[in-house]
Amino acid sequence: MTAPSASWSSPPWRCWSCGRSSPGPRWTTPGGPPSSPRTTLANAARLYEKDRGSRPARDWTLFHGPAELASAQAELFTAAGHHRAAVSWLRRSLERQETTYARNEALQRAGFAGALARSGEAEEAAHHIEQGEALLTEVSSGRARESLAVARRELDRVRPTR
Numbered sequence: 001m002t003a004p005s006a007s008w009s010s011p012p013w014r015c016w017s018c019g020r021s022s023p024g025p026r027w028t029t030p031g032g033p034p035s036s037p038r039t040t041l042a043n044a045a046r047l048y049e050k051d052r053g054s055r056p057a058r059d060w061t062l063f064h065g066p067a068e069l070a071s072a073q074a075e076l077f078t079a080a081g082h083h084r085a086a087v088s089w090l091r092r093s094l095e096r097q098e099t100t101y102a103r104n105e106a107l108q109r110a111g112f113a114g115a116l117a118r119s120g121e122a123e124e125a126a127h128h129i130e131q132g133e134a135l136l137t138e139v140s141s142g143r144a145r146e147s148l149a150v151a152r153r154e155l156d157r158v159r160p161t162r
Contacts, residue, residue: 065096066092066093066096067092067093067094067096067097067098067108068093070089070090070092070093070096071089071090071093071108071111073089074086074087074088074089074090074093074111074115077089078115078118083115083118083119084119086115086119087112087115087116087119087121090108090111090112090115091112093108093112094108094109094112102135102136102138102139103135103139103141103143103144105132105135106132106133106135106136106139106141106144106147106148107132107141107143107144107147109128109129109131109132109135109148110128110129110132110144110147110148110150110151111147111151112128113125113126113128113129113132113148113151113152113154113155114147114150114151114154114155116128117151117154117155117157117158117159118154118158120158122155122158122159125151125154125155125158126155126159128151129148129151129152129155132144132147132148132151133148136148
């Protein structure tokens with residue numbers, strides 16, 4: 001998939017499609033040169049910032065913006081094993097997360113909690129897992145529930161007793 005033409009698409013849509021155009025999970029290119037995911041993410045960020053607000057965004061693309069881009073940057077750091085750097089980007093992502101989407105926030109907290117656990121920040125990880133689980137009282141999401149369970153298992157590895 002290539003990024004849609006600028007003549008008809010909004011910046012969030014072009015950015016989103018650019019990120020989804022690379023093979024493999026989201027922003028990474030398995031087996032590709034190390035710069036491929038970084039280049040794809042940089043291109044997506046430029047597309048997002050370029051003439052932002054000049055065209056109305058489709059409602060379903062409103063979730064995509066600074067939070068999604070920060071999360072993608074965190075994915076790159078996680079894939080490279082740089083968990084503390086990933087925590088920094090996930091913190092930014094959570095701060096910019098649209099709070100009207102409880103499922104998305106729960107997913108974001110799960111990823112953040114997992115990164116915190118891998119970085120040795122057990123107490124903060126536990127806090128975000130609890131916050132994510134509280135959000136699941138508002139919405140039913142198997143994906144968010146499983147992501148929080150994965151984060152809980154990562155936390156249990158670094159803090160075996162609760």
